[in-house]
Amino acid sequence: MTQRSILIAFLALLVAGFGFAAPASAARIKDMGQFQGMRTNQLTGYGIVVGLAGTGDDSLDYATLGMKGAVSRFGLTLPPGVNPALKNAAAVMITADLPPFAKPGQRLDITVSAIGKAKSLRGGTLVLAPLYGADGQIYAMAQGNLVIGGLGVDAADGSKLTVNVPSSGRIANGATIERAVDTGFAYGDHLLFNLHQFDATNAKRVADAINRALGPGAATMVDGASISIRAGGGGDERMRLVSLVENLDVVRAEPPAKVIVNARTGTVVINGAVRVGTAAVTQGKLTVSIKESPTVVQPAPFSRGQTAIEPSSEIEATEDYRPAFLMKPTASLAELVDAINRMGVPPGDLVAILEALSQAGALTAELVII
Incomplete structure (x- = not known):
């Protein structure tokens, strides 16, 4: 399988996974973070x-x-x-x-x-x-x-x-x-739940879900990554509260638009929030080939000459014609993938195109190089 076919198959999987507009998905609170103190x-x-x-x-x-x-x-x-x-x-x-x-x-x-x-x-x-x-x-x-x-x-x-x-x-x-670690879980009048990633929208939705289950004022946002939950009593009551909270469902907010590029392997991952503004893209390929055809020259009989090699080189340069593609305003992930497939670019050139779109201000996404 060629590099181009691998790229096209991979991008097709992205479209199938994300859809043309990524639908909201529900997740359990336990999958979005963890309670402070409950760590290894x-x-x-x-x-x-x-x-x-x-x-x-x-x-x-x-x-x-x-x-x-x-x-x-x-x-x-x-x-x-x-x-x-x-x-x-x-x-x-x-x-x-x-x-x-x-x-x-x-x-x-x-x-x-x-x-x-x-x-x-x-x-x-x-x-x-x-x-x-x-x-x-x-x-x-x-x-x-x-x-x-x-x-x-x-x-x-x-x-x-x-x-x-x-x-x-x-x-x-x-x-x-031989020794237990004091987590501080049984002390204080609040439990702190920390999200795995900072997101103010997700923090608000987690707090709202807890308030719907436990009553108004049961949970408040400390910041975009932490939610304070009112708690009291001993370990049994607190663990029952933790069990109730971590199994509540929350509709995740749409993640920030990101393009992740692995510079070592050439892997490119584009999430469904990525948008592309108006831009014209073309990609050229210049190939230079050098053919060496050396000739062996023999001296005349009974002469004092020596056998020598006479170099002969042939240089040829060819450039593939690649038409320019116009990216529509606010193009979706599906439209971006379709344009890339029509251009038939390998992963290395795809990274260069994405970087150029970002520099031109036409890529509404954070470009992350790992």
């Missing part, structure tokens, strides 16, 4: 993985220090200047997400990644290691056998075979929570 917290830790089949860090300094710290917990002190060979051990970083309202004794999945020269963590066991929050406090303890989705093999002649990433793995339920 990131945990990190440093540890040692042992039991590797010669694929560890060898004698890397921080792996050696980590192993010395691990064995010192059991009263074993290595003599000064003695560093253990650590081909069967590796220094690793441990990461995990602590969900909201998690309680001591519950379990977490953890990700373990090598930070040194370890080639593979396959078959390794993580030694007991603490996991810290951003405040420097220990919130969980991690330990367990790793599950590795990758494979790395080295041969005697230096050839290698690597599948996926063998230096990183996971341990299901590999950490035990």
Whole structure:
């Protein structure tokens, strides 16, 4: 499939998805944001993985220090200047997400990644290691056998075979929570609901939906991204309120007009709110071809000449004729896609056309390059 046909098929899907005029869609409040305090917290830790089949860090300094710290917990002190060979051990970083309202004794999945020269963590066991929050406090303890989705093999002649990433793995339920995070959910006389994206219209519609369900004055807009909801009582009453609010339906406001361009892949996404003003667009293509036909020249018999190559070049320039297209005032997404399809431009040229329309003030949309 050519680049042009891929572009046309992709834009056709956009038209089918958006329609000629994007209809309003209802969404649950829980899909539009989240209550303040009901969030995950990131945990990190440093540890040692042992039991590797010669694929560890060898004698890397921080792996050696980590192993010395691990064995010192059991009263074993290595003599000064003695560093253990650590081909069967590796220094690793441990990461995990602590969900909201998690309680001591519950379990977490953890990700373990090598930070040194370890080639593979396959078959390794993580030694007991603490996991810290951003405040420097220990919130969980991690330990367990790793599950590795990758494979790395080295041969005697230096050839290698690597599948996926063998230096990183996971341990299901590999950490035990030791400390709960105080979310502040049960305090105060209000709950704060934060939208995922700032939009004053959506904030108003969320507040109106809550007031219709709970009564006038139950919800007020703090700003275009936050709604304050009157709440009282204990945890049971508040959670019932949260359950009621997050399942209310709200008709989303039409999003701002945007054209998203991925400069690395050439992908272009245009939402249904995009409009194009009056503009004439043409797109040309100049092709220059150079053909080299060198000729070998032989000297005369019994002469003192030498064989030489005589260059011969042929240069040809051609330019495709592309007619100009007139964009109608306030053209819709469907009309814009139809004009682009008639021009038959590849994705790279499409980006240039959209940028030129934006510079000319004819594109009613925010052009975002990622």
